[in-house]
Amino acid sequence: MLSCGFATSVWAQTSIKLGYTGIADFAAGFVAKDKGFFAKHGLDVDFVQIAINSNIPAALLSDSVQVGGPTPTVFLQAVAGGLDLVAIAGTTVTSKSIKGVGVVAKTGEPIKSAHDFEGKVVGVPGIGASLQVLFRQWMKEKGADASKVRFVEVSFPTMNDVLKAGTVDAVVTASPMMDQIIGTGTGYNVASFLSELPEGKPTMLYSTTREWAVSHPTEVVAFRTALAEAASYVESHQDETRQIIGNYIKLPPAALQHVEIAPPAPVLAAAQIYWWIQVMQGQNMLETFPADKELVP
Known part of the structure; x- marks a missing residue:
């Protein structure tokens, strides 16, 4: 339950669709x-699920939403295309410890290495989305x-x-969907390439x-502060966090128990985004990018 110490803030909440x-x-x-x-x-935050990240x-x-969770690639392509967007916080970051992001092949497909994906x-969850870019980067590094x-x-x-239908030979995916695919026997993990x-x-x-960011500076600060506090809670309450994830991503209970929770990283620096610009330019995804853009206000 919320303590009386911050009950007064409820009376002046700002509604945000996320x-x-x-x-x-x-x-x-x-x-x-x-x-x-x-x-x-x-903040009165209402989560709105969007099927395709590029939307x-x-x-x-x-x-339709005031805050959204795009991948860095979708975000940067939108900015390069003329949309005046900014990043106000992060979610998670790449880590050698993360095994819940990878490429899963259909059971029965003879795919064992990066070269086997040729042909x-x-x-992928979105054309030009981060997982596709990272998968291509992994293939490149594997020759x-x-x-x-x-x-x-x-x-x-x-x-x-x-x-399962065989429409694709493999999918680039992440937990918890990755856990469901493997758990039901539909596919097998070829590589947890994020690691x-x-x-x-x-x-x-x-x-x-x-x-929106300029006209709602107090809300931006509040959003970042709330995420930082929630991040600390996630790290010390993993099992409860999995149950909460199940309120937003519908999964069988057995699959939910095995969801990998990456270390949350809500604090975001512009330098982290510029790494993505270099990777995308290396894949001919960004021909030019406005150098004077303040991406993280």
């Missing part, structure tokens, strides 16, 4: 909502040619069914329009 996709990276946000950290700091910038622009159809892979967009909730890439790079961002 667009997210169905992955556990948003665990600290879910906890901030369910455990009252957002409410404590005067989040448009939702922000239309004010295959691989489902394989990602240009020989046919990528198709598959939303997280449909990955198990699409893989083989540089550490400390943001996997998802909390973003908004610059106009």
